[in-house]
Amino acid sequence: MKKGDSEPVVARNRRAAHDYQLGESWEAGIVLQGPEVKALRAGRASLAGGFAMVENRELWLHAVHIPQYSQARWFVEGSRRKRKLLLHRAQIDKIERKVNEGGLTIVPVSLYFKDGRAKVEIALARGRKTWDKRQVLAERDAQREVERAINRRRKGRTD
Missing domain, CATH: 2.40.280.10 (Small protein B)
Structure with a gap:
């Protein structure tokens, strides 16, 4: 190396x-x-x-x-x-x-x-705090869902 x-x-x-x-x-x-x-x-x-x-x-x-x-x-x-x-x-x-x-x-x-x-x-x-952790997880999940929807739309799917 x-x-x-x-x-x-x-x-x-x-x-x-x-x-x-x-x-x-x-x-x-x-x-x-x-x-x-x-x-x-x-x-x-x-x-x-x-x-x-x-x-x-x-x-x-x-x-x-x-x-x-x-x-x-x-x-x-x-x-x-x-x-x-x-x-x-x-x-x-x-x-x-x-x-x-x-x-x-x-x-x-x-x-x-x-x-x-x-x-x-x-x-x-x-x-x-515990509620802070849950809020961060919820924001991350929402962002992932938005990205998935954008990708589906780009590929022409309407699932």
Whole structure:
């Protein structure tokens, strides 16, 4: 594989778009230990329930599950341990300001490799209420129905 090629997404947090209204997003490096990289390359990770927090002016990723790599000689303690995210200081300060001001949370959206390095896309998110989720689903269904009707009309059907 060439240096410029990127591998497919290892894990995607589909619930984040449903449970939260996603805002601004950033790409961050993630600090991993030995066998965790192999487990990720095998496509084994889960972002469900994961979140990030700013602690002591550093960004940490919590509750992301990277299971033990079965063929490793040594094991990393804790598959859900907190992991440090790598961003520029100005970006971390901006994220911290927005979280403190507006009641936002930081959620991981996807985990992937880029140029051989593990990256995680994080986004600022505002929680949705149950009725909000239903409204979004209803709007999406209505939009799909409109698109279907347009396609049927183009093809000359009058179903």
